[in-house]
Amino acid sequence: MTSVVIIGGGPGGYEAALVANQLGAQVTVIDRDGLGGSAVLTDCVPSKTLIATAEVMTDMAAAPELGIHFRDSEGDTATNVVADLAQVNARVKLLAAAQSADIEGRLTRRGIRIIKGTGRLGSGAGRGGGDVIATLASGAEETVHADAVLIATGAHPRVLATAQPDGERILTWEQVYGLTETPTHMIVVGSGVTGAEFASAYLALGIEVTLVSSRDRVLPGEDADAAGVLQDVLERRGMNILSQSRMQGVTRDGDTVTVTLSDGRTVTGSHCILALGSVPNTEGLGLEEAGVKLDDGGFILIDKVSRTTAPGVYAAGDCVGGFMLASTAAMAGRIAMRHFLGDGVQPMDLKQIASNVFTSPEIATVGWSQAAVDNGEVQAEVVKLDLQGNPRAKMQGIKDGFVKLIARPGSGVVIGGVVVGPRASELIHPISLAVAANLTVDQVANTFTVYPSLSGSIAEAARRLHQVG
Known part of the structure; x- marks a missing residue:
């Protein structure tokens, strides 16, 4: 039986595992953090669950225009609608854990083996078949033979030496769900998709937000007309957007966070989210030794059917860069397995990828x-x-x-x-x-x-x- 080993259990990994299993392969998934990966546990599912609450708050703010009013038992008009961030984040983490468990159960029921640990390419890998070494939490190692390997190890938030997260008030986007108290002033550094989504969500939750953007507008990589509409809406709702303002560093003094800009200006708040891009998880995987080429940013180079430069080694998801979307990762993983196992496959067409920014x-x-x-x-x-x-x-x-x-x-x-x-x-x-x-x-x-x-x-x-x- 053809054996496939997948390193990483995010969308690129678990969707590939299901396809390979369907096509008759013996499949092993080596996963470190939990099935679903960052998309389910710390990124896509959690952020969109938080945003779902923000959407309700936005709708409620517009309710009076539609003739809906909130009154207490005495008939007086209610003046404040508030979100309990501790409850919101508890729900976020509960849903993420449940989704991860659902994915793991689905793979297990299909007979897919799951090894909890980290993986790296071993002897013979990159030559059309070889070994993958799994390191378990205990430190013990297990060697698994693979006719093909899929690398789906994802990426992690980029940070700077001058802006180190502490997990309490200076946060990456993966750490915000530990907040139990509502920030009084959230500073979001970075106006790309992640920064814009969190800035929009926290603004809708009734929190003062300052968005620090090094570019001349929010969402510089998106349609200019669309970005213009969003920026107008956010500013109309009270967001302070600092355009063409590059962050120099972030420091904390007790309950106060200070963001210093390159021109010497400072912005103070209670919390700061760093949305500075992503770094691929490609170190320590034995890629170079196997002949897998990386670009200057450390992302894995692949072709349109997810092949790397090493025979028998494929890659999918955020570790390859490009469209860093769960849907793209899943499609690339499916394509990889269909290609390797001889099923009908259509190379990925980047012009057919639909993407969405979950702002308001x-x-x-x-x-x-x-x-x-x-x-x-x-x-x-x-x-x-x-x-x-x-x-x-x-x-x-x-x-x-x-x-x-x-x-x-x-x-x-x-x-x-x-x-x-x-x-x-x-x-x-x-x-x-x-x-x-x-x-x-x-x-x-x-x-x-x-x-x-x-x-x-x-x-x-x-x-x-x-x-x-």
Whole structure:
């Protein structure tokens, strides 16, 4: 029986394990922290659970506009809605642990062996078959033969010598769920996806937030129109955004945290979250000895079917960089196993990856971007339709957001799109289907939508891109 060893039990690892098992391989997963990896235990699932609470708080803030008022038993109007952060974080950790246990149970029921420990490539690895060495918590070692190995070891938060987390008031995004007291002023350093999501969430929970951004706007890597809407909303809700402000260091004095900027300015608060990017977990795995090449940042180099430069060694997930998404990791892991085990496989197409920023409002994107159109990388026509004209949006009190479609001139084939608004993560799916299936704007426009619905704006944007003649 063909043997597969997977190092790392995150989305890239456990999804690969399920596929390899389905295809008849003998599968061993070596996992250190718990099935589901950081996506389930310290990153995606926890952060989105926290954000779910923040969404309810945002909805409640808008309730009076819809005719909903909160009154106590005496008939007086309630003036404050508060979130119990200790209870919120307890729920976050409970759900994360339950999800991890569900994944472990699923693998165990399928007969997949799970070794709790760390793994590294051993003798013969990278030559089309070899050994993987598992180091257990006790320090004991076990050698497992593998015809193929998948590296899915993930990444960890980047920190600086001048900004060291203490796990109490200076925090990485993995440490925030230990908070039991509500911060009075949260300083978030970094305006990428992680920083923007936490800044938006804590603001919605009623906490004063300052966002320190080294760039000229929030979310510099996202659609400029979308980022502009989000920044306007966050500032309107009271967030202090310090643009073009690079952090020099972070210090703590008792209950006060001070962030020093490179121009000498300082910002003080009760807590600070460092959202400075990720470092791949690729050290100590025996990669170089096996012939696995890394880029300058330490990320593993792979091709479109997840192969590394060493025969029989594949990689998936955050340890390879690129789109650091749970969905991308899972797809790359599945592709790796299908390729190795001879099943039908379609190489990953980066232009079909849908991603979402879970801020309020959400920002979802897929395919070619507006920036690529503007700089001449691709020829396309673009239509942007604000949601404030959508009847369902009016009913729900939605004032911010839009739908943007990007299509090739002449053929009208949809090659990209952006959605900004509540539940954009759900609304992007029909656009993703159009991109993946090479649908034209006319095909999208001529598909029935429910009236009234936010998805009606997608069809309307498609109608505006109709090719006459």
